[in-house]
Each structure stands twice: as structure tokens, then as C-alpha cells.
Amino acid sequence: MRSSKCNRCGRALKNPVYIELGYGKVCAAKMGISVPSKKRAGDAEEPVKKLGSFxxxxxxxxxxxxxxxxxxxxxxxxxxxxxxxxxxxxxxxxxxxxxxxxxxxxxxxxxxxxxxxxxxxxxxxxxxxxxxxxxxxxxxxxxxxxxxxxxxxxxxxxxx
Structure with missing residues (x-):
């Protein structure tokens, strides 16, 4: 079971991507963990990986x-x-x-x-x-x- 709290600061995580990662956006950046960026209009389509796939x-x-x-x-x-x-x-x-x-x-x-x-x-x-x-x-x-x-x-x- 994954925690819904950040492993660094303990704040509640609501976004499933950050829950999967174990860190909030700011803490992930401070720890040097890359986080998928939001898709912008005009970006090329990338294959979508299921959350939890290795x-x-x-x-x-x-x-x-x-x-x-x-x-x-x-x-x-x-x-x-x-x-x-x-x-x-x-x-x-x-x-x-x-x-x-x-x-x-x-x-x-x-x-x-x-x-x-x-x-x-x-x-x-x-x-x-x-x-x-x-x-x-x-x-x-x-x-x-x-x-x-x-x-x-x-x-x-x-x-x-």
C-alpha cells in the first residue's frame, strides 16, 4: 500500500502521480527526482504507461x-x-x-x-x-x- 503522504516532508499527496512517486512536486524536485511534465498543446503524442507499470x-x-x-x-x-x-x-x-x-x-x-x-x-x-x-x-x-x-x-x- 502506498502512502498518501510525502516521504520527505509528510504533507498529504492528492495527485496519483505523486502518490505513486512517494514525493510531492517540490520535494521531488529538491531530491532530484524527475516528474512527468504536463502535456501542452502541440506536443507530440507519447505512449501512455499505466500507473504502476515497471x-x-x-x-x-x-x-x-x-x-x-x-x-x-x-x-x-x-x-x-x-x-x-x-x-x-x-x-x-x-x-x-x-x-x-x-x-x-x-x-x-x-x-x-x-x-x-x-x-x-x-x-x-x-x-x-x-x-x-x-x-x-x-x-x-x-x-x-x-x-x-x-x-x-x-x-x-x-x-x-
Whole structure:
């Protein structure tokens, strides 16, 4: 079940696109998350994707600490270990949820959970990240997934 509150500021979300994203318009922009723009008259027709259909994440994983606490540009869609939020810099439940949600953005939840793949990702990338935060490049994630034998589809490899 998706929250109807922004994962960053806690404000109520009403637009289904932002509910799916997990962030409001302003917070998404501050987190560096791209949001589909409104269609303007004269724009070319684009294929419409169903809300909830899997679209591989095209960005880097960005973690930082602010006066509001930890901020990540990955929504906390799947709460498996940590109901209190996403974390990094150690091997606990918050980092496990960050690893699961991050990999799910790239390859989908099922593949991320297969054979504990997200737990390996947590140990290698999330737990070792400095406490103040950092960036995990998309190219690093895709290379790691390829090394682990994960079958990456063409859509995930675009813009690599």
C-alpha cells in the first residue's frame, strides 16, 4: 500500500502521480527526482504507461543528511524491515529497506529479492556509504547487477 503522504516532508499527496512517486512536486524536485511534465498543446503524442507499470530508474541513488534527517531520492515503497525509514552507513533494517527499494527501482521487486540480492547490495553499497551520505552511480549499479548475473533488459540499459 502506498502512502498518501510525502516521504520527505509528510504533507498529504492528492495527485496519483505523486502518490505513486512517494514525493510531492517540490520535494521531488529538491531530491532530484524527475516528474512527468504536463502535456501542452502541440506536443507530440507519447505512449501512455499505466500507473504502476515497471519503468527502470534512470538516475543515481543520492543519500544525504539534512536538518530534517536522512533524505534519499528513492521512495520507500516496500517496507520489509524498517517502518521508520531508509538509512545507510551500517548493516541494519533501514539500510536493508534502502537496498531493496533501490534495486526494485532498477530491476523490480521480485528480481531484487531473488536469492537475497538486495542484501548483497546492502553489504557492498549501502552499509559502506559514509554516514553523511553519498551517491551511488547508476552505471555502478548496472555493472554490479551484470556481474551478479542479473539479466538486464534493454530498457534498463538505455542511457547507460
Amino acid at each position: 519503468v527502470p530508474f534512470k538516475g543515481d541513488i543520492i543519500c544525504r543528511r539534512t536538518e530534517h534527517g536522512p533524505e534519499v531520492n528513492i521512495p520507500h515503497r516496500f517496507v520489509k524491515h524498517s517502518p521508520t525509514g531508509l538509512e545507510w552507513g551500517y548493516g541494519g533494517s533501514g539500510p536493508a529497506d534502502l537496498a531493496l527499494n533501490a534495486l526494485a527501482m532498477y530491476i523490480g521487486r521480485e528480481k531484487a529479492e531473488e536469492n537475497g540480492l538486495y542484501q548483497e547490495f546492502k553489504r557492498e553499497f549501502i552499509a559502506t556509504m559514509p554516514t553523511e551520505g553519498g551517491v551511488i552511480k547508476r552505471e555502478q549499479v548496472l555493472a554490479w547487477l551484470k556481474d551478479k548475473g542479473c539479466d538486464l533488459n534493454e530498457a534498463a540499459l538505455e542511457e547507460a
